[in-house]
Amino acid sequence: MSEFTLNICCMGAGYVGGPTMAVIALKCPQIRVCVVDLSQKQIDAWNSDSLPIYEPGLPEVVSECRGRNLFFSTDIDGEIKRADIIFISVNTPTKTMGIGAGRAANIKNCELCARKIAEVSDSGKIVVEKSTVPVRTAQAVRRVLECNDKGLKFQVLSNPEFLAEGTAMEDLKAPDRVLIGGVQDEDGIKAAETLVSVYANWVPREQILTTNLWSSELSKLVANAFLAQRVSSINSISALCEATGADVNEISRAVGIDQRIGRRFLNSSIGFGGSCFQKDILNLVYLCETYGLHECAEYWNQVIVMNDYQKKRFTEKMVSSMFNTVTGKKIAILGYAFKKDTGDVRETPSMFVVRDLVLEQAKIHVFDPQVKREDMWIEMDYTCGMTEKTHPGLDKAVTTSPDAYSACDGAHAFAVLTEWDEFKTLDFERIYKGMAKPAFVFDGRNILDHAKLREIGFEVHAIGKPDPNKFSDL
Numbered sequence: 001m002s003e004f005t006l007n008i009c010c011m012g013a014g015y016v017g018g019p020t021m022a023v024i025a026l027k028c029p030q031i032r033v034c035v036v037d038l039s040q041k042q043i044d045a046w047n048s049d050s051l052p053i054y055e056p057g058l059p060e061v062v063s064e065c066r067g068r069n070l071f072f073s074t075d076i077d078g079e080i081k082r083a084d085i086i087f088i089s090v091n092t093p094t095k096t097m098g099i100g101a102g103r104a105a106n107i108k109n110c111e112l113c114a115r116k117i118a119e120v121s122d123s124g125k126i127v128v129e130k131s132t133v134p135v136r137t138a139q140a141v142r143r144v145l146e147c148n149d150k151g152l153k154f155q156v157l158s159n160p161e162f163l164a165e166g167t168a169m170e171d172l173k174a175p176d177r178v179l180i181g182g183v184q185d186e187d188g189i190k191a192a193e194t195l196v197s198v199y200a201n202w203v204p205r206e207q208i209l210t211t212n213l214w215s216s217e218l219s220k221l222v223a224n225a226f227l228a229q230r231v232s233s234i235n236s237i238s239a240l241c242e243a244t245g246a247d248v249n250e251i252s253r254a255v256g257i258d259q260r261i262g263r264r265f266l267n268s269s270i271g272f273g274g275s276c277f278q279k280d281i282l283n284l285v286y287l288c289e290t291y292g293l294h295e296c297a298e299y300w301n302q303v304i305v306m307n308d309y310q311k312k313r314f315t316e317k318m319v320s321s322m323f324n325t326v327t328g329k330k331i332a333i334l335g336y337a338f339k340k341d342t343g344d345v346r347e348t349p350s351m352f353v354v355r356d357l358v359l360e361q362a363k364i365h366v367f368d369p370q371v372k373r374e375d376m377w378i379e380m381d382y383t384c385g386m387t388e389k390t391h392p393g394l395d396k397a398v399t400t401s402p403d404a405y406s407a408c409d410g411a412h413a414f415a416v417l418t419e420w421d422e423f424k425t426l427d428f429e430r431i432y433k434g435m436a437k438p439a440f441v442f443d444g445r446n447i448l449d450h451a452k453l454r455e456i457g458f459e460v461h462a463i464g465k466p467d468p469n470k471f472s473d474l
């Protein structure tokens with residue numbers, strides 16, 4: 001007899017599958033949790049001391065639970081057979097070719113999981129969509145599962161994940177809500193209750209919302225669209241601030257203090273990045289178009305248009321401030337991850353700034369405490385189509401530095417592109433001494449003390465901040 005009351009299998013050991021299952025294992029010692037993946041390398045890393053993703057607090061939880069009730073394996077068939085509940089937590093990237101290319105989400109991996117489950121299962125199971133998917137994907141998953149030739153019955157639930165990278169462990173341990181969508185018949189409601197009872201081990205019942213399948217799937221896209229919309233809204237205002245002498249931080253504070261608006265997600269930046277916002281908005285835009293709702297599609301598409309504008313605007317400002325040329329100049333890039341406390345570079349805005357500066361023939365020196373050079377190039381190829389082959393000399397044009405000081409040594413400018421806390425306390429006197437003059441600072445996250453930097457002698461440019469040389473009446 002197994003010592004466990006329930007067996008959970010999660011297909012996909014990535015940024016979501018790994019941390020999510022680690023927290024379920026932590027909070028539910030009576031449940032056996034196994035995360036499976038096609039990638040042997042990924043599973044080996046999860047079973048090692050050097051986990052495949054950087055997430056504060058994750059190593060502690062993995063080391064507490066791994067081997068007790070948390071396992072990582074490539075035995076996909078065996079773990080599917082053993083499971084009562086199977087989470088599908090695979091990647092659903094934007095399609096790169098075919099119908100809907102550049103907008104629609106590719107749900108190929110979800111379908112492949114469903115086919116695998118139908119093929120190898122020898123008992124009925126609850127199948128949970130954890131991946132972010134277009135509305136009505138659960139129907140496709142259900143149809144594939146129903147086609148099994150063993151007469152098995154499966155229940156499909158939608159349980160989108162709302163964790164943010166860098167704070168994933170806190171988000172998972174104390175989520176604002178858990179959302180579970182299911183078919184509103186007796187079996188569907190029973191399946192949803194089983195999943196509710198898993199989360200109820202640590203999440204207050206009133207924060208576990210149950211809805212119909214389609215509301216759950218759509219809520220995930222809408223949540224990300226609303227969050228990204230706030231970032232684009234404040235970024236659009238940052239451009240107006242730079243033109244008028246207003247200060248975007250003061251505006252965020254004045255506007256966000258209104259409880260109807262709220263303070264969070266109003267930090268102006270070089271634009272949002274990450275694997276989710278752009279992908280999920282494009283997914284929403286494509287859905288609207290599919291249903292002939294062109295005005296709705298256009299409305300949400302503007303969030304992305306504004307984000308692209310913000311990224312481009314930043315690089316253009318760097319070039320124009322530095323006497324309209326950066327050719328041959330050394331520029332230090334502090335921060336390459338799409339936000340602090342992660343090593344993830346998917347859709348990172350830093351990449352677009354680096355790409356545009358390389359095209360201007362600058363010599364780039366990047367320092368990021370967590371990003372691997374190999375990952376920078378993989379993403380540059382995937383998203384920008386830029387490799388050493390397509391752009392000979394690219395590899396040499398971008399140096400990765402071991403620390404911020406060597407990145408800045410001899411540089412004409414440094415730009416802060418990720419808001420890592422350690423950048424706030426650098427020895428800027430030392431950095432200034434080592435730089436070419438005039439020494440430029442471009443603060444893409446508004447995290448530095450600009451007055452202090454100006455006192456040292458830097459020429460400082462920041463997002464949505466009035467330039468004292470331009471406005472004498474501040």
Ligand SMILES: NC(=O)c1ccc[n+]([C@@H]2O[C@H](COP(=O)([O-])OP(=O)(O)OC[C@H]3O[C@@H](n4cnc5c(N)ncnc54)[C@H](O)[C@@H]3O)[C@@H](O)[C@H]2O)c1
Pocket residue numbers: 011012013014015016017036037038039042089090091092109112113130131132133161162163164165275276
């Ligand atoms: N990254 C986030 O912060 C986040 C947050 C919420 C939701 N999401 C959504 O969750 C899903 C997963 O995102 P992620 O960032 O964890 O992706 P990821 O790329 O980090 O991980 C996905 C994993 O799935 C594996 N995989 C793919 N096909 C498989 C198959 N058929 N069988 C077994 N394993 C398979 C891949 O090898 C990979 O390791 C996406 O839909 C994403 O939109 C992501």
Ligand SMILES: O=c1ccn([C@@H]2O[C@H](COP(=O)(O)OP(=O)(O)O[C@H]3O[C@H](CO)[C@@H](O)[C@H](O)[C@H]3O)[C@@H](O)[C@H]2O)c(=O)[nH]1
Pocket residue numbers: 132161162163164165166224227231264265266267268269270271272273274275276277338339
């Ligand atoms: O005020 C802000 C807040 C965020 N950002 C940027 O927006 C991007 C996304 O940040 P964040 O949302 O914190 O990280 P993600 O890990 O992408 O998380 C988002 O995407 C996930 C995947 O769908 C969801 O689960 C989360 O709820 C949602 O916050 C990053 O580049 C941030 O720097 C800003 O520029 N200004």
